[in-house]
Amino acid sequence: MKYNPITKDILEELVEILGAKNVIVDEEKMENYSHDETSEEYAHMPEVVITPKSADQISKVMKLANKHLVPVTPRGAGSGLSGGAIPVFGGILLSIEKMNRVLEVDYDNMMIVVEPGLVTNEINGIVDEKGLFYAGYPMSLLTCYIGGNIAENAGGGKAIKYGVTGRYVMGLEVVTPTGEIVEMGGKNIKDVTGYDLKRLMIGSEGTLGVITKAIIKLSPKPKFATDLLVLFNDAESAIRMVPKIISEGRIVPTSIEFMDKLSVHTTCDYLNEHLPYQKAGSMLLIEVDGTVEENVNLDAETIGELCLENNAIEVYVADNYTTQERVWSVRRNIAEAFMVYSPEQSLEDIVVPIANIAKLMPEIEKISKKYDIKMPSYGHAGDGNLHTTLVKNPNTTIEEWHEIEEKALQELYNIVYELGGKLSGEHGIGLKRKKYMKDYVSEAEIMLMKKIKKAFDPNNIMNPGKIID
């Protein structure tokens, strides 16, 4: 695909639509929009950054972009992990940062209507006083935007109980790649009026349109939460707890987070955490929540007893701010702890059926040994989504690393697919995993995806170069 460069005329037209303040060409300022949270090697500069304030403006921009055949890449807060918001073909970078208003708080229907650039966690700040919360939030909720969450169908640590972003999106207003403003879904709990286009938009990674408004479902906020930090001798014993907790314990916890031996040891060491982790071969962090304190404690106790019956070395209980912060900081600091060892990493997002996580662990260890790299595995054991990370051995050159990275990833994905898994659970394909799509996703599926893309975006100008070519 050959795109046209942004000319002076196009810039003038953009200024006319958006006002001079919302059209940025300053190189230094644009640099911030050239990357997300993936490694620097994926970065690419846009030719112009725009910060529209309405669907109407975006519609005009899309029509202009079609006319001149220039690519448009929508961007949220830039906390993505797949390179999805990187303008690989230059062109227009459309940042939704100025569309951050709360349009309506509808307590009668327990919904909130927001613009896409609202920081996700702000929803909770607004509705907290009514005992409500937004349950679909990801780990990065303090910085990410709700629009980005929807575009990526972001998941998080609480998906086992609350599901992921998509479950809470009731309706969307979208500007299509050709510039139409379309309302999809709405405030109705049930709606089978034609194809569910809203569902199609969720997780489409900004390739099918720009989300300009979202109707979000709110949930009653649990009053109490208790966390269990459980040490096990080995990874398998920990992983085997997941189905046991649900079927034998008859409890769906809010989270079941898993950390393998390498993650536990490196992070505890990094945090100067003096838990007796030295003897631990893996760790689970299990959270239960609810409205009645006694019930929450009872659930925690049931799960704790189950763990002790099944090879747990020790079960720690955190039911107040001090201890909860402490146990969660072990989980939250894993990525940072490995940065100290080597900043060259590939953070993966593989997902397998929960029953197969135990089979995956020894295979990861084999790959790690074969290529002499560290491969800590941690993540959401409750839903089979593991953030296995490839960490460069500091003794290898960057060229060697790229070679190793590609081979090791291929082997990892092969095993994941043998176990019935998928490339990405919650981060998306974007730019980073695009080249692996054709090897693991059927031709028929890719064909359908291409046809859908073509129907929405005949000139292929909306976030081109992502998911599929």
Add this chain to the structure above:
Amino acid sequence: MNIIIPIKQVPETSNVKMDPETGTMIREGVESIINPLDLYAIEIGIQLKEEHGGKVTVITMGPPKAEKALKEAIAMGCDDGILISDRKFAGSDTWSTAYVLGEAIKKIGNYDLILAGERATDGDTGQVGPNIAAYLNLTLGTYISRIDEVTSDSIVVERLLEEGYEKLQMPLPSLITVVKEISYPRLPTLRGKQKARMTDLPLLTASDMELEEELLGLNGSPTRVVKIESPKVTRGGTIITAKDEDMLEESVDKLIEFLKSKEII
């Protein structure tokens, strides 16, 4: 070795909001936790018990809900907890609190060591520990960062000073207040939590002790909060700029001169 640890339940303050008009904290919806600095006293107390035998008793003066703090300490490994609670204690300052705690400790009796956190994170005075020592006429060691040796009638400790450490040999019984350096608090275990739930917490009220009514609560407290003000931050900072490379040396000289004038170097 029998140890008594007075602890305090405090509001969790890391996410706290202030009332802009009164300058006081908005307590509504704020969780109560064990004073974070008391956790170090609890940990070292449990360690001493594990090494030398005896038992650890935690006590707290507060409303009935402060029971939760005692249960948490028992879940960590303390043996007993005693709640000292009475409406008459409401509004006590550090002096009056130390008076009641001192009387409570007398009533409990049979102790070798009293361990206290350095200070509470809410009032931030660091007075109650030393006040108890004064009231009970015990040897006091503040800012203790290490316990080196324990015998049947003495204890050797290290005291953290601004410019180093002081080694103290203290007779037993005595009272020490401890700093963070002394230990890494453990987490409560499931078994500990279960034990704590089964443990009865005796209640001590004003009438259970020999207290003089006029020394209790707000009326018995010599401290008066007259006014609460937020301090104004006046640190402006000095910025020395080097616009280009030629100015680098000159700017560095200026910086050195500035640091010398402040007697920093």
